[in-house]
Amino acid sequence: MFLHVDPDSGLAIYDQIVRQIKFAVATGALPPGEMAPSVRELARELAVNLNTVSKAYQQLQVEGVLESVRGMGLAVASGALKQCRAERVKLVQERLREVLWEARQSGLDGDEIQKLIAAEMPAIDKKLASKLKGK
Amino acid sequence: MFLHVDPDSGLAIYDQIVRQIKFAVATGALPPGEMAPSVRELARELAVNLNTVSKAYQQLQVEGVLESVRGMGLAVASGALKQCRAERVKLVQERLREVLWEARQSGLDGDEIQKLIAAEMPAIDKKLASKLKGK
DNA sequence: CTCTGTGTCATAGCAGACTATGACAGCATG
DNA sequence: CATGCTGTCATAGTCTGCTATGACACAGAG
Numbered sequence: 001m002f003l004h005v006d007p008d009s010g011l012a013i014y015d016q017i018v019r020q021i022k023f024a025v026a027t028g029a030l031p032p033g034e035m036a037p038s039v040r041e042l043a044r045e046l047a048v049n050l051n052t053v054s055k056a057y058q059q060l061q062v063e064g065v066l067e068s069v070r071g072m073g074l075a076v077a078s079g080a081l082k083q084c085r086a087e088r089v090k091l092v093q094e095r096l097r098e099v100l101w102e103a104r105q106s107g108l109d110g111d112e113i114q115k116l117i118a119a120e121m122p123a124i125d126k127k128l129a130s131k132l133k134g135k
Numbered sequence: 136m137f138l139h140v141d142p143d144s145g146l147a148i149y150d151q152i153v154r155q156i157k158f159a160v161a162t163g164a165l166p167p168g169e170m171a172p173s174v175r176e177l178a179r180e181l182a183v184n185l186n187t188v189s190k191a192y193q194q195l196q197v198e199g200v201l202e203s204v205r206g207m208g209l210a211v212a213s214g215a216l217k218q219c220r221a222e223r224v225k226l227v228q229e230r231l232r233e234v235l236w237e238a239r240q241s242g243l244d245g246d247e248i249q250k251l252i253a254a255e256m257p258a259i260d261k262k263l264a265s266k267l268k269g270k
Numbered sequence: 271c272t273c274t275g276t277g278t279c280a281t282a283g284c285a286g287a288c289t290a291t292g293a294c295a296g297c298a299t300g
Numbered sequence: 301c302a303t304g305c306t307g308t309c310a311t312a313g314t315c316t317g318c319t320a321t322g323a324c325a326c327a328g329a330g
Contacts, residue, residue, distance in 0.1 A: 009233070010145035012317060020240070027242035038276065049319045054278075071327030073276050088241040093251055095234045098144070100252065100259050102230065105155070106223040107162035110256060116224070117252065120232050121245060128239050147287060173306065184289045189308075206297025208306050 002029055002131075005046050013048055017056035019091060022065060025076055026084040036066055036074045137164055140181050148183060152191035154226060157200060160211055161219040171201055171209045 002024060005016045024030040036042075039057060043050045057074055060066045065084060066074040103113045137159060140151045159165040171177075174192060178185045192209055195201040200219060201209040238248045 007318095014317085019237075023241040039278095040276085051279095051320090052318060055317095057277080068277070069327095071276060071325090088243070089251070092234075092238045092241055092243060092248075093255070095237065096251055097255050097259070099227075099230045099234045100255055101262065102154075103227045104259050104263050106158040106227055108223070108227060110260070113227075116228055116231055117235065117249075120228070120235055124232070124235050124239050125245070127236065142288090149287085174308095175306085186290090186309095187288060190287095192307080203307070204297095206295090206306055 003042070003046065005048065013046075014052050014056040014059070017042075017046075017053060018059050021056070021060055022084045022091070023088055025065060025080050026088045028081070030076050032076045032078045032081055034076050035069075035072070036060075036076060038073055138177070138181065140183065148181075149187050149191040149194070152177075152181075152188060153194050156191070156195055157219045157226070158223055160200060160215050161223045163216070165211050167211045167213045167216055169211050170204075170207070171195075171211065173208055 003017065003020045005013050005020075007013065009016065011019075021030065021036065025032075030036065036057070037045070039050055039053045042048075043053045046053070057066060061068060061074065064077055065080045067077045069075050100113065103116075104110075108116075138152065138155045140148050140155075142148065144151065146154075156165065156171065160167075165171065171192070172180070174185055174188045177183075178188045181188070192201060196203060196209065199212055200215045202212045204210050235248065238251075239245075243251075
């Protein structure tokens, strides 16, 4: 799978799973109608407890991203693509706002922050490329 | 004081205090030789427990940012300014890297991320200005 | 029907962060 | 010396996230 969690990222693990599933739906990696990985499979793959994945899936179900198919598993809901595309901007924006605020608070001015961003971007691109290649 | 903590920011409260004290030193708001606010004063001001502030101060002491002055309190160390200025870039960079990576992972390309950043900046500037005015 | 896979629920336990108190030794000020 | 400030330490309790296990009902494949 395309997911990866960091136990000490600040964000709770189940929250990371929720976000990444939404992103996977938004990018089309998980198209509507397709089955999401089973709780047991994903738990094993992420080296995480079954209940942690289950908690994430329950939240995704409540939010309408996933739908339960009796005895089969959880499928991506039909309206999920549009919903996740809209939401991802909001999710990214919120975290971006926090970090930019902290950066300004640290005494760095707008130009310096822009330079840091410009310096990081190539590494991010490279990392993303190697991730896609590894698929 | 110039500090502010968010109980549900993901980051632990004592960690937020450590970071913000370092930033205050880096910006010159807390010059070397000056006394840091007492644990009790800061705890009251942030509506936080005494031990939480104490934990943050202990870490700052271990890292050499603060020095104990027997019976008086904790003073900003002489070499702390240079040290904090170097470190703040690293601290900001680390968080920036995380968020940019998540943003790319969400399927947004570099241009779209740049647009989001550009859209947030004015609000950040405004918030910073009103914070400085309130001093 | 049996077996296996699916999600779901319940319970118990652990660790980290935070809170709530109380107590101590040291120095400065009056 | 006495009072009040400082940091420091210790203990106990709460809450949240995560883990560990076991059990259940349901559906598809053989």
